[in-house]
Amino acid sequence: MSGKLATAGVLLAGLAVGAASGWYTLQHGMVQGDTYSGWSGSKVTGSVDADPWTRARVAVSGLLALNKSQAIYFSRNTDDSGARLREDCRYRVTGGAMPARWWSITVYAADNYLPLNDDDALSFDQTEAQPTGKAEWTGILSPKQPDGEPWASTNKAGDYDITLRLYQPTPQAQQDYDAIPMPKVTKLDCGGAA
Amino acid sequence: MTRNLKLLALFVGAAVIGHVGLVMAVPHALMKVAMNRMSGDGARINQFSFGPRTTKDSRGVVRPSPDLAYSSCVYDLSKGPLLVSAAPSPNQGYVSLSVFAANTDNIAALDTTQYPKGIRFVLKREDQVAPVGMQVVNSPSDKGIILDRRLAPSAELFAEVDQARRADSCAPVKG
Numbered sequence: 001m002s003g004k005l006a007t008a009g010v011l012l013a014g015l016a017v018g019a020a021s022g023w024y025t026l027q028h029g030m031v032q033g034d035t036y037s038g039w040s041g042s043k044v045t046g047s048v049d050a051d052p053w054t055r056a057r058v059a060v061s062g063l064l065a066l067n068k069s070q071a072i073y074f075s076r077n078t079d080d081s082g083a084r085l086r087e088d089c090r091y092r093v094t095g096g097a098m099p100a101r102w103w104s105i106t107v108y109a110a111d112n113y114l115p116l117n118d119d120d121a122l123s124f125d126q127t128e129a130q131p132t133g134k135a136e137w138t139g140i141l142s143p144k145q146p147d148g149e150p151w152a153s154t155n156k157a158g159d160y161d162i163t164l165r166l167y168q169p170t171p172q173a174q175q176d177y178d179a180i181p182m183p184k185v186t187k188l189d190c191g192g193a194a
Numbered sequence: 195m196t197r198n199l200k201l202l203a204l205f206v207g208a209a210v211i212g213h214v215g216l217v218m219a220v221p222h223a224l225m226k227v228a229m230n231r232m233s234g235d236g237a238r239i240n241q242f243s244f245g246p247r248t249t250k251d252s253r254g255v256v257r258p259s260p261d262l263a264y265s266s267c268v269y270d271l272s273k274g275p276l277l278v279s280a281a282p283s284p285n286q287g288y289v290s291l292s293v294f295a296a297n298t299d300n301i302a303a304l305d306t307t308q309y310p311k312g313i314r315f316v317l318k319r320e321d322q323v324a325p326v327g328m329q330v331v332n333s334p335s336d337k338g339i340i341l342d343r344r345l346a347p348s349a350e351l352f353a354e355v356d357q358a359r360r361a362d363s364c365a366p367v368k369g
Contacts, residue, residue, distance in 0.1 A: 007204065014205040018212025025213075026220060046300035052217050059221040059298045062257050063228060064341055066292055070303035101307070102288055102345060104261045112256040114249070122250065122260040125347050165259060167288060167345075168307060 025053065026060045037182040038082075039074035039164060061112050068174050070167070072100070075108075077161035079185045085161065087154045089190040090142040093162075095183035096135060099173035100166035102126050105139060105183070107152045107160050115157035124150035141185075221298040228255055229339060233268035240276060242267045242342065242362045247352045263355050265342035267364035272336045274366055275318035277328075280342050281361035282306045284354050288345040293317060296335035304329075316367060325367060340364055 033042025033054070044050040045058050046067035058065055065073060077085050085091070093105060104125035109115045114122050128150040129137035139150040141162065154160060164183065166173065173180050231254050233239055245254070245264040252258045269276055280291050283306070290305040291313045304313045315329040317340070324330045342362055346352040 006201065010201045010205050011208050014208025015212035015215075017205075018209035018214075019216040020212075021209070022213040022216035022220075026217070046298075048299045048301065050299070052214070055298055056217045056220040059224045060256070063224055063255050063298060064292075064294055064339065065300070066290075066303055067300045070290055070292065070300075070305065104259060104347075106257075106259060106261075108257055113253055114258065114260065116250050118250070122248075123347075125261050127347050163257065168305065 022056075026057050034177065036074065036177050036180065038078060038080060038185065039076045039182050041072060041074040041177060043068060043177065045073060068169065072166040072169050072173065072177070072180075074164040074166075074182070075161050076185065077159070079187045081187065083187065084159070085141070085154075085185075086190060087143060087157050087160065089154075090140060090146075090188040092186045092188055093139045093141060093183050094136050094186070096137075096181050097131075098126070098166060099170040099180055101168035103167065104165045105152060106163050106165070107141065107154055107157050108163060109157050110159045115153065115155065115160065117153055117155040117157075119145070119153035119155055121145065121151045121153040123152050142188075222296060225294070225296055225298055225339070229268045229337065231255075232266045232339065239268055239270050240364055240366060242359075242364050244356065244359060247346070247349065259343075261345065261347040263342075263344040263346040263352055263359065265344075265359050265362055267340040267342075267362075268337070269317060269333075269340055269364065270337050271317065271319050271322065271333060275316050275322050275324055276364055277314070277367045278317050278340060279312060279314040279361075279363045280306075281312050281358050282310060283344050283358045286310060287351070287355065288343070289313070289355075290341075290343050291315075292341050292343070293331055293333065294339045294341070295333055296337050299334075301333060301338075302331040 046065045104123050106123035124139040129139045131137050140146040141152050141154050143155040242265050248258045248260045283289050292303040293301050295301050315331050316324040317331050320332050344355040346355045
C-alpha cells in the first residue's frame with residue numbers, strides 16, 4: 001500500500017512541477033521571438049505555424065493577435081540604454097516613416113491591461129505623431145502631459161512595457177523584420193527633474 | 195532498475211506531461227473564457243456585439259488597443275455555415291475582420307483595402323457546403339471568435355465608425 005502511495009505521490013508531484021514550469025515559462029516570456037533594436041516580436045504570432053509555446057504565450061499576453069499579414073506587434077520594457085522603463089521617468093520615442101498603413105504605440109501595465117489612470121492618453125499613433133522637419137516623428141512617455149507633443153501616459157503604469165503595432169505592414173516588412181526602422185526610446189529624465 | 199530510479203523516471207515523465215499538457219491546454223482555456231465573456235455566457239452566439247470605446251477599464255481581453263473600435267461575434271458552426279459581412283468605415287478608414295479558431299490561431303484576416311466596398315465571406319467547416327461564388331473561410335473548429343477592428347483613435351472617430359459597424363452581420367446562411 002505504501003508503495004502505491006509513494007508512486008501516486010511521485011506522479012502527482014511530477015505533474016505539478018511540470019505544470020508549474022509550463023506556467024512559469026508562459027508568464028516570464030521565455031518564448032519571445034527575436035529582438036530588433038530593443039523591440040521583441042515573433043513572426044509566428046497569431047499564425048497557424050506557431051509552436052505550442054508561442055501559441056500559449058500569445059494566448060496569455062496577446063490573445064486574438066493578428067498574424068503578420070495584417071499586423072506586426074513589437075514590445076519592449078527597456079530604453080535604448082537597456083535600462084528598465086520606469087513610471088516616474090520621461091522618455092522620447094522617435095521614428096521615421098514606418099512600413100505600414102498605420103502604427104501606434106501603447107503603454108501596458110504588468111497585468112497586460114491598460115494603466116489605471118484617467119489621463120485619456122493610453123497611446124499615441126500615426127494620426128497624432130506627424131513627422132518633424134527632420135522627417136521624424138516624436139512622442140513622449142511620461143506620467144505628466146508634455147507641452148504640445150503626442151503623449152502616452154505612464155501614470156499608474158508600474159512595471160510597464162510598450163507595444164508597437166504596425167497595421168497592414170508592407171510585404172518587405174512582413175518578410176524581413178530586420179529591415180523595419182524601429183523607433184528609438186531615449187530617457188530624458190526621472191523623478192520630475194526638468 | 196532500482197525502485198528509486200523507477201520513481202525518478204516516473205517523476206520526470208510526469209513533469210514532461212504536466213508541462214506540455216498545460217502549454218497545450220492554455221490557449222483553448224483562455225479562448226473559452228474569452229468566448230464566454232464576449233457572448234454573455236452563450237447568450238449571443240452567431241451575432242455581433244459592439245464594444246464600447248476602449249478605456250483603462252477594458253478588461254475583456256488582454257492588451258486592447260485604445261485606438262481601435264472592437265466588435266466581436268462568437269461563432270458556432272455546429273448547425274451550419276455563417277454569412278459574415280462588415281460595412282466599410284467613413285473615409286475608407288481601416289477595417290478588418292479576423293477569424294480565430296478555438297486554439298487561438300488567426301485563420302483569416304480580411305480588410306477593406308482588399309474589399310473597399312465591404313467584407314463578405316462564408317465561414318464554415320471543411321465538410322460543409324457554401325453557396326456558389328462566395329468567398330469562403332474554413333474553420334478547423336466549430337467554435338471561435340470573429341473580430342471587427344476599426345481605426346478610431348478619437349471619440350469623434352469612434353462615434354463615426356460605431357454607426358458604420360452596426361451594419362455588420364454574422365448569421366446562418368439562409369436557404
